Amino acid sequence: MIRFDHISKRYPGGRDALQSVSFHMHRGSMAFLTGRSGAGKSTLLKLIALLERPTRGQLFLDGENLSRMPRRQVPRIRRKIGMIFQNYRLLCDRTVFDNVALPLVIAGHRHQEIGRRVRAALDKVGLLGKERAFPVMLSGGEQQRVGIARAVVNRPPLLLADEPTGNLDPELSRDIMHLFEQFNQVGVTVLIASHDLDLIARLPYDQIRLEQGRLVQERGAS
Amino acid sequence: MNFARGLNNYVGRHLQVALSSLGRLYRTPLASLMTTAVIGIALALPAGLYALTGNLQQLSNRWDGSTSLSLFLKKSLPEGRIEALRQTLEQWPEIARLQFISADQALEEFRHLSGFGEALDALDENPLPAVIAVQPAPAYRDAESASALLERLRRLPEVELAQLDLQWVQRFNAIVDIVRRSIAVVASLLGLAVLLIIGNTIRLEIQNRREEIEITRLVGATDAFIRRPFLYTGLWYGIGGALLATVLVEIALLQLQAPARELAGLYQSDFRLQMAGPGEILTLMATGAILGLLGAWLAVGRHLSAIEPA
Ligand SMILES: Nc1ncnc2c1ncn2[C@@H]1O[C@H](COP(=O)(O)OP(=O)(O)OP(=O)(O)O)[C@@H](O)[C@H]1O
Ligand SMILES: [Mg+2]
Secondary structure, three states: OEEEEEEEEEOOOOOEEEEEEEEEEOOOOEEEEEOOOOOOHHHHHHHHOOOOOOOEEEEEEOOEEHHHOOHHHHHHHHHOEEEEOOOOOOOOOOOHHHHHHHHHHHHOOOHHHHHHHHHHHHHHOOOHHHOOOOHHHOOHHHHHHHHHHHHHOOOOOEEEEEOOOOOOOHHHHHHHHHHHHHHHHOOOEEEEEOOOHHHHHOOOOEEEEEEOOEEEEEEOOO | OHHHHHHHHHHHHHHHHHHHHHHHHHHOHHHHHHHHHHHHHHHHHHHHHHHHHHHHHHHHHHOOOOOOEEEEEOOOOOHHHHHHHHHHHHHOOOEEEEEEEOHHHHHHHHHHHHOOHHHHHHOOOOOOOOEEEEEEOHHHOOHHHHHHHHHHHHOOOOEEEEEEOOHHHHHHHHHHHHHHHHHHHHHHHHHHHHHHHHHHHHHHHHHHOHHHHHHHHHOOOOHHHHHHHHHHHHHHHHHHHHHHHHHHHHHHHHHHHHHHHHHHHHOOOOOOOOOOOHHHHHHHHHHHHHHHHHHHHHHHHHHOOOOOOO
């Protein structure tokens, strides 16, 4: 599903955020992306979602070479990806419902279909009662869960999560992880960047560990 | 069936974007109204001038006697032939009205007006010819048809001399034409101004909604999807401005109605100032809509592609 082939990323005026990273994730697999702050986790996820372009190397998603993807094709790729952002990236002047509905509206779904799917997604993250609320009226953890609902509402084949449990209490974190496992069980490929080493240690998934932009460990991943 | 549903869905989505763009304008009424007012005034100016000069052209077309032809008949024609000629001419489709002035009537009128009564009495023969004043039918009043008519009348054996007094009408029309051309220049400049106003408004709108554009891109929106609300905003501004311009022009014409009637009354004319008709209003609306869409398109093309999520 995802293949990194000697990918390097250097931000303009900075040092290398990623250095010659190579790994492979199978379709339908689930893995954690770990590493200290600044190791390059967010950068790696952004490369997959074409939010950044690699400086060197080849990057494949679903058999397509993303390193040579023209601008026109970017929306099509992004629709295959449900992405959860470290800083939520919600529309502050839209309700929770409208935020979650956005990917469906973009994809041009019908009105009734949108309502049904949005409520299902909000139900999964435990926010069904908050559809009319605006993001500023929510706690950090609730906003994070709105972001998760938005990422899964379109049932994308790939889920990328950047610190999805960063603002959640341990119990809610477990629930959210369980939710990701459920998606994985129905065939969604899941890649989660996380600091939460305790939680990760208890789960039987591959681990991709970055240290200063280099891949240092790939537990079980093939 | 499937296609129809797809089309329905497509139209529905456009309608939704159009309405939400309108709703967004409604939520900032003061700013929206100001922009619309500027556009409206810029459109009203050339539209109003066009309406006025249109009226002037109307005026020149229908000015009684403006394209009348005078046929001076040969002398010593028997009464019968003159009567026959009148009857023939009355059948011509080009001719609306005839007025026959016999030689005696002409002399009488001349005597009356000139005060040369006694001198004329000294003549043993009436020196004046009989005249038929010909009023062409409305469709034949323009310079070209009138000249053709003149040519035909000139070839009649009974006619000594045929005259068409068109010159001042032509001059008048030429002046109106020059005025219209100048208005076209002014209109192009103001159209450009409208384009810039809408373009700038949309540019600000894009800047204000930068975050929203980025996030929408993040979740996979195409350029077309992101463009759409801004194009509709431009369209609404254009249509709103055109609506306002229509109201302004109609009010101005209404204001001029009474003085114009008075003026016409002085010239024994039943001329009435024409209000802008549905065709003109439609043209104005279409102009506004096109300018709005174009202005938005230019702004969107320049500023939207620069916004990429990171
Ligand atoms: N837009 C940018 N411009 C320049 N440098 C950047 C940019 N984004 C990230 N970096 C740098 O790249 C390196 C990797 O950043 P990245 O955000 O990928 O780290 P991270 O592993 O996600 O960290 P954290 O756990 O704190 O979120 C850092 O040194 C950071 O300073
Ligand atoms: Mg990060």
